[in-house]
Amino acid sequence: MVRTGECKRFARYPRIGSRPMLRYRRFMKVTLRQRVGVTRPVIIQGGMGIAVSGWKLAREVARTGQLGVVSGTALDSVIARRLQDGDKGHHIRRALRHFPSPAIVSRVLERYLRVGGREGDPYRPQPPLGIDPTPAAIELALVGSFTEVWLAKEGHAGIVGINLLEKIQTATLSAVLGAMLAGVDYVLMGAGIPRQLPKLLNDFAAGHTGELSVDVTNASRTYTASLDPVELLGEELPVMHRPQFLAIVSLHVLAAFLNRNDEIKPDGFIVEGPLAGGHSAPPRGKMTCDEEGQPIYGAKDDADLGAMAAIGLPFWLAGAYGTPERVAEAVAAGAAGVQVGTLFAFAEESGLRRDLRLGLLQSLTEGTLSVRNDPRASPTNFPFKIASIAGTLSDPATYAARERICDLGFLRTPVEREDGRLTYRCASEPEHMYVKKGGEAADTVGRMCLCNALLADVGLGKVRKNGYVEQPAITLGQDLAGPERLAETHPDGWTAAEAIHWLKSRLP
Numbered sequence: 001m002v003r004t005g006e007c008k009r010f011a012r013y014p015r016i017g018s019r020p021m022l023r024y025r026r027f028m029k030v031t032l033r034q035r036v037g038v039t040r041p042v043i044i045q046g047g048m049g050i051a052v053s054g055w056k057l058a059r060e061v062a063r064t065g066q067l068g069v070v071s072g073t074a075l076d077s078v079i080a081r082r083l084q085d086g087d088k089g090h091h092i093r094r095a096l097r098h099f100p101s102p103a104i105v106s107r108v109l110e111r112y113l114r115v116g117g118r119e120g121d122p123y124r125p126q127p128p129l130g131i132d133p134t135p136a137a138i139e140l141a142l143v144g145s146f147t148e149v150w151l152a153k154e155g156h157a158g159i160v161g162i163n164l165l166e167k168i169q170t171a172t173l174s175a176v177l178g179a180m181l182a183g184v185d186y187v188l189m190g191a192g193i194p195r196q197l198p199k200l201l202n203d204f205a206a207g208h209t210g211e212l213s214v215d216v217t218n219a220s221r222t223y224t225a226s227l228d229p230v231e232l233l234g235e236e237l238p239v240m241h242r243p244q245f246l247a248i249v250s251l252h253v254l255a256a257f258l259n260r261n262d263e264i265k266p267d268g269f270i271v272e273g274p275l276a277g278g279h280s281a282p283p284r285g286k287m288t289c290d291e292e293g294q295p296i297y298g299a300k301d302d303a304d305l306g307a308m309a310a311i312g313l314p315f316w317l318a319g320a321y322g323t324p325e326r327v328a329e330a331v332a333a334g335a336a337g338v339q340v341g342t343l344f345a346f347a348e349e350s351g352l353r354r355d356l357r358l359g360l361l362q363s364l365t366e367g368t369l370s371v372r373n374d375p376r377a378s379p380t381n382f383p384f385k386i387a388s389i390a391g392t393l394s395d396p397a398t399y400a401a402r403e404r405i406c407d408l409g410f411l412r413t414p415v416e417r418e419d420g421r422l423t424y425r426c427a428s429e430p431e432h433m434y435v436k437k438g439g440e441a442a443d444t445v446g447r448m449c450l451c452n453a454l455l456a457d458v459g460l461g462k463v464r465k466n467g468y469v470e471q472p473a474i475t476l477g478q479d480l481a482g483p484e485r486l487a488e489t490h491p492d493g494w495t496a497a498e499a500i501h502w503l504k505s506r507l508p
């Protein structure tokens with residue numbers, strides 16, 4: 001028999017199935033996971049932007065027990081364009097049913113969803129993310145990263161990460177918050193010195209405002225961007241666990257610097273060499289180039305693996321580690337494993353447009369595929385690997401046929417004008433505009449509009465009002481040994497799971 005006092009006490013506990021009980025169960029699950037720690041992978045499938053590492057690829061990798069990573073770059077554009085293309089398969093709408101603010105979801109869907117597709121209309125422009133973005137820009141970016149991570153995590157218990165570029169600072173706050181709302185397990189950041197991320201992750205996990213100091217050219221004061229999750233989503237903020245943070249570095253010296261202070265210390269490192277796909281750090285010292293105009297790297301650009309091991313945090317090696325022998329070599333050298341990109345860019349689940357992927361596979365098997373490290377292509381000024389393929393921007397005729405336009409602006413950097421107001425510039429925008437904003441005309445030479453080209457790579461390219469179709473520019477790593485060897489046994493291509501199985505085949 002239950003006495004009245006006990007009954008009252010019992011009544012204070014939430015009923016099974018009630019909202020408070022569900023929140024409590026979720027909280028316990030998250031706390032337990034924090035205590036136990038997330039699994040440490042041997043293979044990290046690298047984040048490849050834009051949307052080459054999409055949720056389909058990351059999900060397949062995560063299902064094998066390794067770390068599947070979605071690219072966090074430009075996910076506002078990716079979701080806006082996929083919605084305008086009709087959200088085939090209802091994937092976005094399925095994910096957004098789990099987003100904590102139905103009001104935000106309905107605003108985004110109302111603005112971008114076109115159930116029957118665009119019927120030839122151009123994509124509608126979207127608000128850019130600056131230091132002080134509009135609510136519409138924040139909401140779109142937030143649901144973009146939430147959706148990508150949520151879908152990558154759907155239907156399995158594996159681990160998923162999101163890759164971000166330090167250079168794209170104005171997109172970081174909303175991308176990180178959206179990913180954390182979807183329960184992301186790892187955040188990985190390169191292309192700069194990612195010293196602000198550990199604190200940001202702690203702050204968001206505690207439900208506090210996240211802040212980021214933003215680099216502004218000619219700044220006469222400090223610029224800080226901030227995002228308050230409670231203001232955005234209300235007091236009933238879902239519990240968010242703090243993901244692991246891996247800093248992508250090229251040298252042990254930078255790793256040692258980040259390790260020195262608890263506020264900027266990551267949970268581990270990816271040590272990426274210059275052959276890796278995408279951007280890489282320039283050579284140390286004054287840059288000199290070979291006869292093909294590619295930066296020359298030397299011994300002082302190699303990370304000291306002994307020094308990396310001495311730091312005591314787990315590290316993974318990246319850049320030309322896409323074969324079973326290289327994986328075994330990395331582990332023998334004290335690494336926790338490797339991060340591989342190029343091998344997965346060829347995989348069936350990669351976001352690359354099917355015709356482009358099959359074309360690459362064909363050139364690979366014919367032995368004609370080559371990748372150049374171009375020090376000018378990226379407006380970020382970091383060397384960028386570009387596959388030489390006819391009909392893409394690597395082809396001088398295709399490059400010359402493109403009239404410059406900067407209508408997406410992910411790689412723009414903020415500049416303080418003489419009157420103290422802010423403007424944003426990108427070395428790939430029309431020369432006269434770049435110069436008007438105080439840039440040097442010489443900086444614009446040879447730059448590619450990576451925003452438009454990389455979206456074209458994944459089938460989300462723009463057709464301008466005048467009929468011009470944005471052309472792709474494909475980045476791959478310069479070491480093609482992995483794809484070449486796997487193509488011998490899988491001439492029609494391979495799945496992510498087959499690539500993982502092969503990569504692990506020399507491990508004990």
Ligand SMILES: Cc1cc2nc3c(=O)[nH]c(=O)nc-3n(C[C@H](O)[C@H](O)[C@H](O)COP(=O)(O)O)c2cc1C
Nearest residue numbers: 046047048049276277278319320340341342476477
């Ligand atoms: C198509 C492609 C796009 C990439 N994009 C990014 C990116 O957006 N951010 C990033 O940190 N690394 C990027 N990378 C690098 C990969 O994440 C990975 O570290 C690298 O590919 C490893 O070297 P590998 O290409 O020799 O396997 C990209 C690589 C490729 C092939």
